Every structure is written in C-alpha cells, then in structure tokens.
Amino acid sequence: MKKLTHILLALIAAMLMVLSGCNDKKKVMKRPPNLINRITLVNILAESYLIESTLQMTTPDSIGKDELARRYYKDLFDRYHITSEQFESSVAYYISEEKSAEKLLNDASALIVNKKNEMMIDNNP
Numbered sequence: 074m075k076k077l078t079h080i081l082l083a084l085i086a087a088m089l090m091v092l093s094g095c096n097d098k099k100k101v102m103k104r105p106p107n108l109i110n111r112i113t114l115v116n117i118l119a120e121s122y123l124i125e126s127t128l129q130m131t132t133p134d135s136i137g138k139d140e141l142a143r144r145y146y147k148d149l150f151d152r153y154h155i156t157s158e159q160f161e162s163s164v165a166y167y168i169s170e171e172k173s174a175e176k177l178l179n180d181a182s183a184l185i186v187n188k189k190n191e192m193m194i195d196n197n198p
Contacts, residue, residue, distance in 0.1 A: 080162075090169065102166050102169035103164055104166060105159075105162040105163065105165075105166055107159045107162070107163075108162075108163050109153075109155060109159060109160065109163040111177065112166065114163055114164070114177065115177065115180045115184060116184065117149065117153055117155075117160065118164075118178070118181040119181045119182075119184040119188070120124075120149055121133060121146070121149065122143045122144070122181065122184070122185060124146065124149065124151065127145070128141060128145070134168065144175050159162055162190050
C-alpha cells in the first residue's frame with residue numbers, strides 16, 4: 074500500500090509539472106460548451122490516477138496495456154456520461170490558468186489520499 078501511495082504522489086507531481094509547464098500563463102482558454110463541472114472533474118481525475126497506477130503495475134499478458142487502458146477509461150467515461158473529447162477540453166480549460174490547474178490537481182490528490190485513508194481504516198478493525 075505504501076508503494077501505491079508513492080506512485081500516486083509521483084504521478085500527481087509529474088502531472089502538475091507537465092500541466093503547469095505546458096500552458097501559456099497569459100492566455101486563458103475560452104470556456105468549452107460542454108464543460109464538466111470542477112467537482113466532477115476532480116473525481117474523474119482521481120479515478121484516472123488510479124487507472125494509471127493500475128496500468129503501471131500491470132504486467133502484459135493476453136490483453137495488452139493499451140486495450141486494458143481503453144476499457145478502464147471507457148468504463149470511467151460511461152459512468153460519468155462524458156466523452157474523451159469532453160474530458161480533454163474540460164481539463165485543457167481548467168489548466169489554462171495556473172492557479173486553477175494547481176487547485177484542480179491538489180483537490181484530486183487530496184481525494185486520493187482521503188480514499189486511501191478510508192480504506193486503511195476499513196481494513197483495521
């Protein structure tokens with residue numbers, strides 16, 4: 074479990090660096106018409122971090138990691154009734170401003186840590 078926590082925190086840190094380094098700090102993107110609300114996007118991002126962690130720890134077998142990723146993300150997007158394009162445009166919008174990007178990723182990180190702590194409490198009678 075400790076290894077998973079380190080992997081998740083490393084993923085979050087890497088995403089924050091990549092996302093904050095890739096945006097133009099002077100240009101805030103225009104709001105997309107199908108924007109996912111911020112709270113829902115935080116939940117989706119937290120789940121996507123868990124998917125990515127699972128994929129990193131999965132050894133290839135009869136089903137490739139690409140196919141497994143496709144299935145996981147299809148399930149995630151279906152549960153939230155969104156498309157991959159809607160997800161991508163919403164993330165691009167929220168990260169187009171540095172403070173918004175940091176808050177979004179910090180909130181997703183906090184959600185992951187809270188879920189991990191709940192799991193530890195549930196597993197310790």
